[in-house]
Structure formats: C-alpha cells, structure tokens
Amino acid sequence: MTPPRKDPVYVTQPHLPPLDEFIPYLETIWANKTLTNGGPFHHQLEQALCDYLGVKHLSLFTNGTIALVTALQALRITGEVITTPYSFVATSHSLLWNGIKPVFADVDPVTLNLDPARIEAAITPQTTAIMPVHVYGHPCDVEAIQTIADNYNLKVIYDAAHAFGVQDAGGSILRHGDLSVLSFHATKVFNTFEGGAIICPDAKTKVRIDQLKNFGHVGEVTVVAPGINGKMSEVNAAFGLLQLKYIDQALARRAEIAALYRELLAGIDGIRCLQDAGERVANHAYFPILVEPGYPLSRDALNQKLRDHHIYARRYFFPLISEFPMYRSLASAHRDNLPVASAATQQVLCLPIYPDLRNAQVEAIAALIDIGGAPEARTESQIEAFA
Numbered sequence: 001m002t003p004p005r006k007d008p009v010y011v012t013q014p015h016l017p018p019l020d021e022f023i024p025y026l027e028t029i030w031a032n033k034t035l036t037n038g039g040p041f042h043h044q045l046e047q048a049l050c051d052y053l054g055v056k057h058l059s060l061f062t063n064g065t066i067a068l069v070t071a072l073q074a075l076r077i078t079g080e081v082i083t084t085p086y087s088f089v090a091t092s093h094s095l096l097w098n099g100i101k102p103v104f105a106d107v108d109p110v111t112l113n114l115d116p117a118r119i120e121a122a123i124t125p126q127t128t129a130i131m132p133v134h135v136y137g138h139p140c141d142v143e144a145i146q147t148i149a150d151n152y153n154l155k156v157i158y159d160a161a162h163a164f165g166v167q168d169a170g171g172s173i174l175r176h177g178d179l180s181v182l183s184f185h186a187t188k189v190f191n192t193f194e195g196g197a198i199i200c201p202d203a204k205t206k207v208r209i210d211q212l213k214n215f216g217h218v219g220e221v222t223v224v225a226p227g228i229n230g231k232m233s234e235v236n237a238a239f240g241l242l243q244l245k246y247i248d249q250a251l252a253r254r255a256e257i258a259a260l261y262r263e264l265l266a267g268i269d270g271i272r273c274l275q276d277a278g279e280r281v282a283n284h285a286y287f288p289i290l291v292e293p294g295y296p297l298s299r300d301a302l303n304q305k306l307r308d309h310h311i312y313a314r315r316y317f318f319p320l321i322s323e324f325p326m327y328r329s330l331a332s333a334h335r336d337n338l339p340v341a342s343a344a345t346q347q348v349l350c351l352p353i354y355p356d357l358r359n360a361q362v363e364a365i366a367a368l369i370d371i372g373g374a375p376e377a378r379t380e381s382q383i384e385a386f387a
C-alpha cells in the first residue's frame, strides 16, 4: 500500500474570506446589473483603500502590470528609465510595452533594493525616470532616490506590488515618488483574485489615469489618448471590500510566522534572514533567506531537499530580469554591472509564508534547514504534522 501523500506546502496560499459572506455582494451586483465601468463597488473600494492605506488618491486596475504600463503613460515617460534587475519581470516589461529602454542598476547588498549610489552613474541625457521596487515590501531608500530625481529632474514611479500596508515613520510608503503601483494578484498580501492600483498625489493626475484605463475616453464621443482597458470589474472590487475586513488579521498572522522563522533559523551558520529596511509597519509579504557559503548545502540543494518533503519554496528572484532574452543584450544587463544582484539571485530562497500556515509546519521547515540541529527522527515526526 502506498502511504498517503502529504499535502504540499507552497510558498504562498491566497487568503480567502468565508464564501457565504461574499454572496450578498453578488446579490447586489445581480440586482443593480452594473458589472464594470466604475460602478458602486469600484467607487467604494477606492475610498476604502485610501482610508486603509492612508493615501489621498487611488485608481483601481484590472492588474498590477496594466497599472505599471499606464503609470508610465500618465507621466508621459519616454527614452530611458533606470530600474532594478532584481524583481518580477513585469517591472521592466512595462517599460518595453511603452517603447522605453530599461537601464539596469545594481541593488543594495542589505535590502536588495535598487542602490541609490548606483543610480547616478546610470543617468544619461535620455534618462527621464527611475522605477525602483520595494522588494519583499521592504522600503527603498526613498530619500536618496528623491534627491537624485530632484537633482536631475527625473520622475519616480515605484513598483510597490509587494508593499501593501507598509509604513515608514512618516506614514504610508506609497506616498513617495510621483506614482506608486500596487498589485492585488492572488499571490499578494491583499488580493482581489486579479487586480492592482495606482496611487497618485493629486486629483488632476487621477483624472488622467482614470481616462487612460478607459481607452482614453473623456465623454461619450471624445477620446484624448490611446488608452487601454484597465478597469477593475465590480466582482473584483466587491471581493476587495470583503478582503479588507480580514487584512489586519492576515497581517498579524504573517508577523507571527516571520518572528517564528527568525527565532528558529537564528543560529544556523550560512543562513541569513533578510532584515526589515526601516519600516515602522511591515507586511511580511515574503520570507526570503540567503543561503551563504558557510551553509553545508547550495541554495539549489536546499531547495531540492525541501521539495523532497513536499515543501515548495521559491527562488524569488531567479533568474535576474536582465538575464531574460529580451533584456540580456543591453549593456546594463551585463553581470559585471550587477555584481550584488548576481550574487543574491544565486543565494535567495523564499520560504512559505501565508496566514493559514501552521506553527508546526514552520517548525518542520526550519528543522529541515537546520541540518546540524534536530535529529532526522524528530524532523520526520514534525513533517507528519502536514498530513
């Protein structure tokens, strides 16, 4: 007889509210027959997110990638944009979709965010903007980036796809730069199945963004720009309103899991847990560790060991964006230009973290990583906790 298969543990699992609580929202949509185009739930979610996040203006989108593409159009960005190779590929794809040349600069060894010291050297007469990413929800060095932008008259668009709910000492991290873009994809801290948003500082910019996400329409018969269809539907917006009721609970559980990992992994030679980057409120969107030379296994061997126990950690971000075929011929994509990112991409492993992950599962994962620690028998019994 084959033993029962253990439930796999993935790097994330989407948070879903009780299904019966969603039915009344659907009944409302069925009654009023407004499915999209800025209906009542769309309006309510924009307001509720402004209140929750502590931002002034926010425009909902069908996903984060279309929001990034539109953010660049809203500010009429052209030429070259300085960005990070250490991100999800959508970051620089949004530049290619606008005919903009990405220029990669290296990341900071502690935060793995775009290194301000490397930005200035990458500026050319064609540079019009900087697109940094708050990787893992850890804030970029926003002050240094703004100083460079001011000195060279550049726009700053933050890819804040990981940074839902993150605050620094002055409030929401999303208030920095000219625009910030969120993703509400299923894998993110706050999800609407698919979705995203642009955060902007003034009402005038929001009007332009709202036009661009609706084909460039400004009225029944007037079209002012080659806009796209980036609108969020009423079903997604309604779902977002319900999700928002559970977000504090979800973030609190993530914080507990992160603290437990840190405690259990603290003494292991060669395992470095990435530290927070000065946030006052963190969101624990990911739990990245770096597998350094002092550890007995390579990153990939450790990843395989976890997989053998049905634990599917992920190598975010491997490979670097600059290594994909549509980018690798750029001069800035050369590894010599990106030594820190190139090292990190070989060492990083994101461990499972999501609100429904149980402490016993975290303990079992940590025991597998702690090779010199727990005897194998104990590890095996902890793995049984998955069944």
Ligand SMILES: *Cc1c(COP(=O)(O)O)cnc(C)c1O
Pocket: 063, 064, 065, 066, 087, 088, 090, 091, 133, 159, 161, 162, 182, 183, 184, 185, 195, 196
């Ligand atoms: C998820 C993600 C995106 C894309 O968002 P979608 O909503 O999936 O389109 C962009 N940038 C980063 C860094 C992401 O993690």
